[in-house]
Amino acid sequence: MPNILDGKKLAQEIELILKQTIESGLKACKRPPGLAVIRVGNDPASGVYVSYKEKACHRVGVRSFSHHLKEDISEKELIEIIKVLNLDQNVDGILLQLPLPPHLDESILLGSIAPDKDADGLHPLNLGKLIKGEKGPRSCTPAGVMALLERNKIKIEGKKAVVVGRSILVGKPMALMLESANATVTVAHSKTEDLPSLTRQADLLVVAAGKPHLIGGIHVKENSVVIDVGIHRLPCDKNDLSGSKKFKLCGDVKTLEIEDKVASFSPVPGGVGPMTVTMLLANTVDRWQEHCGLPLTISHLLP
Numbered sequence: 253m254p255n256i257l258d259g260k261k262l263a264q265e266i267e268l269i270l271k272q273t274i275e276s277g278l279k280a281c282k283r284p285p286g287l288a289v290i291r292v293g294n295d296p297a298s299g300v301y302v303s304y305k306e307k308a309c310h311r312v313g314v315r316s317f318s319h320h321l322k323e324d325i326s327e328k329e330l331i332e333i334i335k336v337l338n339l340d341q342n343v344d345g346i347l348l349q350l351p352l353p354p355h356l357d358e359s360i361l362l363g364s365i366a367p368d369k370d371a372d373g374l375h376p377l378n379l380g381k382l383i384k385g386e387k388g389p390r391s392c393t394p395a396g397v398m399a400l401l402e403r404n405k406i407k408i409e410g411k412k413a414v415v416v417g418r419s420i421l422v423g424k425p426m427a428l429m430l431e432s433a434n435a436t437v438t439v440a441h442s443k444t445e446d447l448p449s450l451t452r453q454a455d456l457l458v459v460a461a462g463k464p465h466l467i468g469g470i471h472v473k474e475n476s477v478v479i480d481v482g483i484h485r486l487p488c489d490k491n492d493l494s495g496s497k498k499f500k501l502c503g504d505v506k507t508l509e510i511e512d513k514v515a516s517f518s519p520v521p522g523g524v525g526p527m528t529v530t531m532l533l534a535n536t537v538d539r540w541q542e543h544c545g546l547p548l549t550i551s552h553l554l555p
Protein backbone atom coordinates (compact mmCIF):
# COMPACT_ATOMS: atom_id res chain seq x y z
CA MET A 253 0.00 0.00 0.00
CA PRO A 254 1.33 3.47 -0.82
CA ASN A 255 2.05 6.03 1.85
CA ILE A 256 -0.66 8.68 1.86
CA LEU A 257 0.80 12.14 2.40
CA ASP A 258 -1.60 13.53 4.96
CA GLY A 259 -1.66 17.31 4.59
CA LYS A 260 -4.50 17.74 7.02
CA LYS A 261 -2.55 16.19 9.88
CA LEU A 262 0.65 18.10 9.10
CA ALA A 263 -1.30 21.36 8.79
CA GLN A 264 -2.69 20.77 12.29
CA GLU A 265 0.82 20.14 13.66
CA ILE A 266 2.17 23.32 12.08
CA GLU A 267 -0.84 25.31 13.26
CA LEU A 268 -0.03 24.24 16.81
CA ILE A 269 3.55 25.52 16.40
CA LEU A 270 2.20 28.81 15.01
CA LYS A 271 -0.29 29.15 17.87
CA GLN A 272 2.45 28.60 20.48
CA THR A 273 4.76 30.99 18.62
CA ILE A 274 2.09 33.71 18.74
CA GLU A 275 1.34 33.10 22.43
CA SER A 276 4.99 33.33 23.38
CA GLY A 277 5.58 36.53 21.37
CA LEU A 278 2.41 38.40 22.39
CA LYS A 279 3.84 39.91 25.55
CA ALA A 280 6.80 41.44 23.74
CA CYS A 281 4.87 42.52 20.65
CA LYS A 282 1.71 43.67 22.45
CA ARG A 283 -0.46 42.78 19.48
CA PRO A 284 -1.31 39.60 17.57
CA PRO A 285 -0.26 39.03 13.96
CA GLY A 286 -2.68 40.57 11.44
CA LEU A 287 -3.63 39.31 8.02
CA ALA A 288 -5.68 41.45 5.62
CA VAL A 289 -7.68 39.34 3.18
CA ILE A 290 -8.92 41.17 0.09
CA ARG A 291 -11.65 39.58 -1.99
CA VAL A 292 -13.04 41.29 -5.07
CA GLY A 293 -16.48 40.35 -6.38
CA ASN A 294 -18.55 37.27 -5.68
CA ASP A 295 -16.70 34.31 -7.22
CA PRO A 296 -18.14 31.45 -5.08
CA ALA A 297 -14.91 29.39 -4.99
CA SER A 298 -12.98 32.46 -3.79
CA GLY A 299 -15.62 32.92 -1.10
CA VAL A 300 -15.03 29.37 0.14
CA TYR A 301 -11.21 29.77 0.13
CA VAL A 302 -11.40 33.12 1.94
CA SER A 303 -13.62 31.64 4.62
CA TYR A 304 -11.16 28.70 5.14
CA LYS A 305 -8.35 31.22 5.52
CA GLU A 306 -10.25 33.39 7.98
CA LYS A 307 -11.21 30.36 10.09
CA ALA A 308 -7.58 29.23 10.12
CA CYS A 309 -6.49 32.70 11.31
CA HIS A 310 -8.98 32.46 14.15
CA ARG A 311 -7.71 28.97 15.17
CA VAL A 312 -4.09 30.06 15.62
CA GLY A 313 -4.65 33.58 16.94
CA VAL A 314 -3.98 35.67 13.82
CA ARG A 315 -6.31 38.67 13.57
CA SER A 316 -7.94 38.75 10.16
CA PHE A 317 -9.05 41.98 8.50
CA SER A 318 -11.58 41.17 5.84
CA HIS A 319 -12.07 43.42 2.79
CA HIS A 320 -14.84 42.19 0.52
CA LEU A 321 -14.92 44.67 -2.36
CA LYS A 322 -17.39 45.24 -5.14
CA GLU A 323 -16.84 43.46 -8.46
CA ASP A 324 -16.48 46.72 -10.43
CA ILE A 325 -13.95 48.39 -8.15
CA SER A 326 -11.37 50.28 -10.21
CA GLU A 327 -7.70 49.37 -10.17
CA LYS A 328 -6.92 52.83 -8.74
CA GLU A 329 -9.35 52.37 -5.84
CA LEU A 330 -7.96 48.93 -5.07
CA ILE A 331 -4.38 50.20 -5.10
CA GLU A 332 -5.42 52.93 -2.64
CA ILE A 333 -6.83 50.27 -0.27
CA ILE A 334 -3.63 48.21 -0.57
CA LYS A 335 -1.53 51.32 0.15
CA VAL A 336 -3.46 51.95 3.36
CA LEU A 337 -2.91 48.32 4.42
CA ASN A 338 0.78 48.60 3.55
CA LEU A 339 1.05 51.36 6.19
CA ASP A 340 -1.25 49.79 8.79
CA GLN A 341 0.86 48.72 11.76
CA ASN A 342 -1.62 46.03 12.78
CA VAL A 343 -1.31 44.29 9.43
CA ASP A 344 1.64 41.94 8.89
CA GLY A 345 0.39 40.15 5.80
CA ILE A 346 -1.83 41.10 2.86
CA LEU A 347 -3.52 38.51 0.70
CA LEU A 348 -5.21 39.40 -2.56
CA GLN A 349 -7.49 36.46 -3.35
CA LEU A 350 -7.13 35.34 -6.99
CA PRO A 351 -8.57 35.19 -9.58
CA LEU A 352 -9.49 38.86 -10.00
CA PRO A 353 -12.22 40.18 -12.31
CA PRO A 354 -10.80 40.60 -15.84
CA HIS A 355 -10.61 44.43 -15.76
CA LEU A 356 -8.03 44.30 -12.95
CA ASP A 357 -4.34 43.69 -13.70
CA GLU A 358 -3.19 40.96 -11.31
CA SER A 359 0.46 41.71 -11.82
CA ILE A 360 0.15 45.46 -11.08
CA LEU A 361 -1.94 44.79 -7.99
CA LEU A 362 0.29 42.06 -6.57
CA GLY A 363 3.23 44.38 -7.22
CA SER A 364 1.58 47.15 -5.17
CA ILE A 365 1.57 45.03 -1.99
CA ALA A 366 4.54 45.91 0.25
CA PRO A 367 7.01 43.02 -0.35
CA ASP A 368 7.43 42.86 3.38
CA LYS A 369 3.69 42.09 3.85
CA ASP A 370 3.34 39.74 0.90
CA ALA A 371 1.52 36.85 2.61
CA ASP A 372 1.19 34.88 -0.63
CA GLY A 373 4.83 35.28 -1.72
CA LEU A 374 3.79 36.48 -5.18
CA HIS A 375 5.38 39.96 -5.24
CA PRO A 376 8.04 40.13 -7.99
CA LEU A 377 10.71 40.96 -5.40
CA ASN A 378 9.88 37.85 -3.39
CA LEU A 379 9.77 35.68 -6.50
CA GLY A 380 13.22 37.13 -7.27
CA LYS A 381 14.39 36.17 -3.78
CA LEU A 382 13.15 32.65 -4.44
CA ILE A 383 15.17 32.50 -7.65
CA LYS A 384 18.26 33.72 -5.77
CA GLY A 385 17.70 31.35 -2.84
CA GLU A 386 17.27 34.24 -0.39
CA LYS A 387 14.85 34.08 2.54
CA GLY A 388 11.45 35.74 2.11
CA PRO A 389 7.72 35.06 1.99
CA ARG A 390 7.15 31.99 -0.17
CA SER A 391 4.29 31.08 -2.51
CA CYS A 392 1.99 29.15 -0.20
CA THR A 393 1.01 26.10 -2.27
CA PRO A 394 4.51 25.03 -3.36
CA ALA A 395 5.81 25.85 0.12
CA GLY A 396 3.12 23.52 1.48
CA VAL A 397 4.22 20.78 -0.94
CA MET A 398 7.83 21.13 0.23
CA ALA A 399 6.75 20.88 3.88
CA LEU A 400 4.71 17.76 3.07
CA LEU A 401 7.70 16.12 1.36
CA GLU A 402 10.07 17.03 4.16
CA ARG A 403 7.75 15.83 6.91
CA ASN A 404 7.37 12.47 5.14
CA LYS A 405 11.15 12.22 4.74
CA ILE A 406 10.92 12.00 0.96
CA LYS A 407 14.36 12.42 -0.53
CA ILE A 408 14.49 15.19 -3.12
CA GLU A 409 18.21 15.63 -3.69
CA GLY A 410 19.39 13.93 -6.86
CA LYS A 411 15.87 12.85 -7.85
CA LYS A 412 14.21 13.51 -11.19
CA ALA A 413 11.22 15.78 -10.62
CA VAL A 414 8.59 16.71 -13.17
CA VAL A 415 6.21 19.60 -12.47
CA VAL A 416 3.12 19.66 -14.69
CA GLY A 417 2.05 23.32 -14.93
CA ARG A 418 4.02 26.54 -15.15
CA SER A 419 1.78 29.12 -13.49
CA ILE A 420 3.28 31.88 -11.34
CA LEU A 421 0.99 30.74 -8.52
CA VAL A 422 2.11 27.10 -8.40
CA GLY A 423 4.16 25.50 -11.19
CA LYS A 424 7.05 27.95 -11.54
CA PRO A 425 7.77 28.51 -7.83
CA MET A 426 7.33 24.75 -7.27
CA ALA A 427 10.01 24.01 -9.86
CA LEU A 428 12.36 26.57 -8.27
CA MET A 429 11.87 25.16 -4.79
CA LEU A 430 12.54 21.61 -5.97
CA GLU A 431 15.62 22.76 -7.84
CA SER A 432 16.87 24.55 -4.70
CA ALA A 433 16.45 21.24 -2.90
CA ASN A 434 18.75 19.72 -5.55
CA ALA A 435 16.24 17.82 -7.65
CA THR A 436 16.73 17.77 -11.42
CA VAL A 437 13.54 19.46 -12.55
CA THR A 438 11.58 19.43 -15.80
CA VAL A 439 8.51 21.60 -16.25
CA ALA A 440 5.67 20.42 -18.49
CA HIS A 441 2.81 22.58 -19.81
CA SER A 442 -0.07 22.47 -22.24
CA LYS A 443 2.23 22.44 -25.27
CA THR A 444 4.40 19.59 -23.99
CA GLU A 445 4.43 16.69 -26.45
CA ASP A 446 3.97 13.14 -25.22
CA LEU A 447 3.33 14.01 -21.59
CA PRO A 448 3.12 10.37 -20.40
CA SER A 449 6.64 9.50 -21.52
CA LEU A 450 7.99 12.58 -19.76
CA THR A 451 6.10 12.09 -16.50
CA ARG A 452 7.00 8.38 -16.44
CA GLN A 453 10.61 9.43 -15.90
CA ALA A 454 9.74 11.27 -12.70
CA ASP A 455 10.77 9.99 -9.29
CA LEU A 456 8.70 12.89 -8.01
CA LEU A 457 5.72 14.12 -10.01
CA VAL A 458 3.91 17.32 -9.01
CA VAL A 459 0.72 17.92 -10.96
CA ALA A 460 -0.71 21.45 -11.07
CA ALA A 461 -2.46 21.57 -14.43
CA GLY A 462 -5.96 22.40 -13.27
CA LYS A 463 -7.38 19.56 -15.43
CA PRO A 464 -9.46 16.98 -13.57
CA HIS A 465 -8.09 13.44 -13.88
CA LEU A 466 -5.39 14.42 -16.40
CA ILE A 467 -2.85 12.01 -14.91
CA GLY A 468 -3.50 8.28 -14.81
CA GLY A 469 -1.64 5.01 -14.53
CA ILE A 470 0.21 5.46 -17.85
CA HIS A 471 1.79 8.69 -16.60
CA VAL A 472 3.51 7.44 -13.46
CA LYS A 473 6.63 5.48 -12.70
CA GLU A 474 6.60 2.50 -10.33
CA ASN A 475 7.44 3.51 -6.75
CA SER A 476 7.41 7.21 -7.51
CA VAL A 477 5.93 10.01 -5.39
CA VAL A 478 2.95 11.87 -6.82
CA ILE A 479 1.70 15.20 -5.51
CA ASP A 480 -1.72 16.28 -6.73
CA VAL A 481 -2.18 20.05 -6.46
CA GLY A 482 -5.33 20.23 -8.59
CA ILE A 483 -8.64 20.76 -6.93
CA HIS A 484 -12.00 20.50 -8.68
CA ARG A 485 -15.60 20.35 -7.55
CA LEU A 486 -17.34 17.83 -9.79
CA PRO A 487 -20.89 16.48 -9.74
CA CYS A 488 -20.90 13.17 -7.82
CA ASP A 489 -22.23 11.00 -10.59
CA LYS A 490 -22.69 12.04 -14.21
CA ASN A 491 -25.31 9.28 -14.65
CA ASP A 492 -27.37 10.46 -11.71
CA LEU A 493 -30.50 11.86 -13.34
CA SER A 494 -32.28 12.58 -10.06
CA GLY A 495 -31.24 16.23 -10.20
CA SER A 496 -29.05 15.74 -7.11
CA LYS A 497 -26.73 18.70 -6.55
CA LYS A 498 -24.11 16.67 -4.68
CA PHE A 499 -20.47 17.41 -5.50
CA LYS A 500 -17.22 15.73 -4.71
CA LEU A 501 -13.71 17.11 -4.70
CA CYS A 502 -11.14 15.58 -7.00
CA GLY A 503 -7.69 16.45 -8.23
CA ASP A 504 -5.70 16.30 -11.48
CA VAL A 505 -4.77 12.67 -10.78
CA LYS A 506 -6.86 9.52 -11.16
CA THR A 507 -6.07 8.15 -7.73
CA LEU A 508 -7.56 4.71 -8.39
CA GLU A 509 -5.22 4.16 -11.34
CA ILE A 510 -2.01 5.14 -9.56
CA GLU A 511 -2.43 4.01 -5.98
CA ASP A 512 -1.15 0.47 -6.53
CA LYS A 513 1.82 1.66 -8.52
CA VAL A 514 3.35 4.55 -6.58
CA ALA A 515 5.21 4.69 -3.27
CA SER A 516 3.41 7.78 -1.95
CA PHE A 517 0.78 10.21 -3.07
CA SER A 518 -1.10 13.20 -1.73
CA PRO A 519 -4.89 12.80 -1.64
CA VAL A 520 -7.54 15.30 -2.72
CA PRO A 521 -9.02 16.49 -0.44
CA GLY A 522 -6.68 16.40 2.56
CA GLY A 523 -3.31 16.71 0.81
CA VAL A 524 -1.96 19.98 -0.54
CA GLY A 525 -5.09 22.10 0.14
CA PRO A 526 -4.79 22.33 3.95
CA MET A 527 -1.04 22.94 3.61
CA THR A 528 -1.63 25.99 1.40
CA VAL A 529 -3.69 27.68 4.11
CA THR A 530 -1.16 26.80 6.79
CA MET A 531 1.75 28.25 4.81
CA LEU A 532 -0.21 31.48 4.43
CA LEU A 533 -0.36 31.64 8.22
CA ALA A 534 3.34 30.75 8.45
CA ASN A 535 4.26 33.64 6.12
CA THR A 536 2.10 36.01 8.22
CA VAL A 537 3.53 34.90 11.56
CA ASP A 538 7.08 35.11 10.17
CA ARG A 539 6.37 38.69 9.00
CA TRP A 540 4.88 39.52 12.43
CA GLN A 541 8.03 38.32 14.20
CA GLU A 542 10.11 40.48 11.86
CA HIS A 543 7.88 43.55 12.33
CA CYS A 544 7.93 43.15 16.12
CA GLY A 545 11.70 42.64 16.27
CA LEU A 546 11.26 39.11 17.63
CA PRO A 547 13.65 36.26 16.78
CA LEU A 548 12.60 34.57 13.53
CA THR A 549 11.87 31.14 14.94
CA ILE A 550 9.67 29.71 12.20
CA SER A 551 11.47 30.76 9.03
CA HIS A 552 12.72 27.17 8.68
CA LEU A 553 9.12 26.26 7.77
CA LEU A 554 9.42 28.41 4.64
CA PRO A 555 11.55 26.67 1.97
Ligand code: NAP
Pocket residue numbers: 393416417418419420421422423440441442443444447460461462463466481482483484524525526528529
Ligand atom coordinates in the same frame (compact mmCIF):
# COMPACT_ATOMS: atom_id res chain seq x y z
P1 NAP B 1 -3.31 27.66 -14.11
O1 NAP B 1 -2.87 29.05 -13.88
O2 NAP B 1 -4.52 27.42 -14.94
O3 NAP B 1 -2.08 26.87 -14.76
C1 NAP B 1 -2.23 25.57 -15.24
C2 NAP B 1 -0.93 25.12 -15.86
O4 NAP B 1 -1.11 23.79 -16.30
C3 NAP B 1 -0.52 25.95 -17.08
O5 NAP B 1 0.87 26.18 -17.03
C4 NAP B 1 -0.90 25.06 -18.27
O6 NAP B 1 -0.02 25.19 -19.38
C5 NAP B 1 -0.72 23.66 -17.67
N1 NAP B 1 -1.57 22.71 -18.34
C6 NAP B 1 -2.88 22.82 -18.63
N2 NAP B 1 -3.32 21.73 -19.28
C7 NAP B 1 -2.26 20.92 -19.42
C8 NAP B 1 -2.08 19.64 -20.04
N3 NAP B 1 -3.07 19.01 -20.65
N4 NAP B 1 -0.84 19.11 -19.99
C9 NAP B 1 0.18 19.73 -19.39
N5 NAP B 1 0.05 20.96 -18.79
C10 NAP B 1 -1.15 21.54 -18.81
O7 NAP B 1 -3.59 26.89 -12.74
P2 NAP B 1 -2.87 27.07 -11.29
O8 NAP B 1 -3.31 28.31 -10.65
O9 NAP B 1 -1.43 26.78 -11.41
O10 NAP B 1 -3.59 25.86 -10.52
C11 NAP B 1 -3.47 24.53 -10.95
C12 NAP B 1 -4.44 23.65 -10.18
O11 NAP B 1 -4.10 23.71 -8.81
C13 NAP B 1 -5.90 24.11 -10.24
O12 NAP B 1 -6.73 22.96 -10.20
C14 NAP B 1 -6.08 24.89 -8.98
O13 NAP B 1 -7.43 24.90 -8.53
C15 NAP B 1 -5.22 24.11 -8.06
N6 NAP B 1 -4.72 24.85 -6.91
C16 NAP B 1 -4.84 24.22 -5.74
C17 NAP B 1 -4.35 24.84 -4.62
C18 NAP B 1 -4.47 24.11 -3.33
O14 NAP B 1 -4.33 24.71 -2.30
N7 NAP B 1 -4.67 22.79 -3.37
C19 NAP B 1 -3.77 26.10 -4.67
C20 NAP B 1 -3.64 26.71 -5.91
C21 NAP B 1 -4.12 26.07 -7.04
P3 NAP B 1 0.15 26.55 -20.23
O15 NAP B 1 1.07 27.42 -19.41
O16 NAP B 1 0.76 26.12 -21.49
O17 NAP B 1 -1.23 27.12 -20.37
